[in-house]
Amino acid sequence: MTKIRVLFFLMSLFIVLTVGTIAFFYATGYRINKGNLSPQGILVINSDPNGAQILINGELKEVSNANLTLPEGDYDIILKKDGFISWQKRIKIQKEVVTELDADLFPSAPSLSAITFDGISNPIISDDGTKIAYNITSSDADKNGLWLLETVNLPLGFNREPRRITDLNLDPTSTWKFSPDSREILVTSKNGLFLLSTSEFKSQSSLVNVAAQKEKILTAWKQKADELLNSQLQKLPQELSNIFLNKTSNISFSPDENKILYEASASATIAKGLIKPLPGSSTQKEERNIEKGKKYVFDIKEDKNFEVGASSDTIYWLPNSRNLLIPQKDKIVVSDYDSTNKITVYSGSYISPNAFPSAAQSRVYLLTNLGSQNSPLNLYSLSLK
Numbered sequence: 001m002t003k004i005r006v007l008f009f010l011m012s013l014f015i016v017l018t019v020g021t022i023a024f025f026y027a028t029g030y031r032i033n034k035g036n037l038s039p040q041g042i043l044v045i046n047s048d049p050n051g052a053q054i055l056i057n058g059e060l061k062e063v064s065n066a067n068l069t070l071p072e073g074d075y076d077i078i079l080k081k082d083g084f085i086s087w088q089k090r091i092k093i094q095k096e097v098v099t100e101l102d103a104d105l106f107p108s109a110p111s112l113s114a115i116t117f118d119g120i121s122n123p124i125i126s127d128d129g130t131k132i133a134y135n136i137t138s139s140d141a142d143k144n145g146l147w148l149l150e151t152v153n154l155p156l157g158f159n160r161e162p163r164r165i166t167d168l169n170l171d172p173t174s175t176w177k178f179s180p181d182s183r184e185i186l187v188t189s190k191n192g193l194f195l196l197s198t199s200e201f202k203s204q205s206s207l208v209n210v211a212a213q214k215e216k217i218l219t220a221w222k223q224k225a226d227e228l229l230n231s232q233l234q235k236l237p238q239e240l241s242n243i244f245l246n247k248t249s250n251i252s253f254s255p256d257e258n259k260i261l262y263e264a265s266a267s268a269t270i271a272k273g274l275i276k277p278l279p280g281s282s283t284q285k286e287e288r289n290i291e292k293g294k295k296y297v298f299d300i301k302e303d304k305n306f307e308v309g310a311s312s313d314t315i316y317w318l319p320n321s322r323n324l325l326i327p328q329k330d331k332i333v334v335s336d337y338d339s340t341n342k343i344t345v346y347s348g349s350y351i352s353p354n355a356f357p358s359a360a361q362s363r364v365y366l367l368t369n370l371g372s373q374n375s376p377l378n379l380y381s382l383s384l385k
Helices: 002-027 210-233 240-247
Strands: 030-033 036-037 041-048 053-056 061-062 066-070 073-080 087-093 098-104 112-114 121-125 131-136 145-150 163-167 175-178 184-189 191-196 248-253 259-263 294-299 306-308 323-328 331-336 343-349 353-359 364-367 378-383
Touching: 002 112, 041 087, 053 066, 061 066, 066 364, 112 191, 121 175, 163 191, 175 331, 184 210, 191 210, 210 240, 210 353, 240 248, 323 353, 343 364
Parallel strands: 041 098
Antiparallel strands: 030 036, 041 066, 053 061, 053 073, 073 087, 112 378, 121 131, 131 145, 145 163, 175 184, 184 191, 248 259, 259 294, 294 306, 323 331, 331 343, 353 364, 364 378
């Protein structure tokens, strides 16, 4: 009886080890190819929306979302779905490495709808992308003044209606600026300097001229912005953090804070190895020697740095943290953060570069009169889903 138990134990152990070994090799990409067990790479492709056709080197393979095993090498990946602009990228597959692609597909015929109707001027967006402030000059006392549009959706996806925060008369030379936390707006006009809360309405008769406190206010705002930036950079190695503090400007973290959009203010080299390499990271061409006058995106998780434009380019993060919004003359471009897969989501008349991302996933706001010289400029919402 003891011999039978030992034999049974050994057989069970053999089966467990065999199955475990097979599972291990399968999970790391090994497949039987022409009678031989050879290492391959695993490609994970996700798309939003899913159900897109996956073409690899022109051959239809699967629909997203999907896991595919491929021999080591370079591949041209295309995702196609009816009603959406095709997505494509050239990637390198490495043996025994899982490479993941996340593709956002944008509609080929996005809808455009008016948000304002009375004519607006000088729209600006807050640093966190949650608010857009603009002026309405109207003979109607109930419409004249500075207005605020919150780009964050209400529950169930409903849009927020624009609201007026002051009835102050603003001429074309007037300017306004958001505080770093977007809770206040500093308005400069011919009548004085006024500090407004973004959460309430204040009539011009109750406004207080704070011109004498201008430097104090701006100094306090800069201190807040510096404190926020320093806290965000703390996750980086000291050498890398010093580069961002001393060699760059106009730093903008992605909404998930895993990537940094910035402009080089001086030449520098981002050394490799400051962050532990991540298996299956991007194989797109990067640029670690940064030059003044160019904009870049640094991926913190993957330790990759990509050139994305010139300092003169207006570039915003989209809320998914994977795409950049790039307003250009007569068109609006969306790009992957590594500067690949650039697509035009809008082509037509608008006042460049007045195109702004929404804090919600599905919209871009743009200033246009749709090419009609007899119509006032208004904010329109361009649906990206």
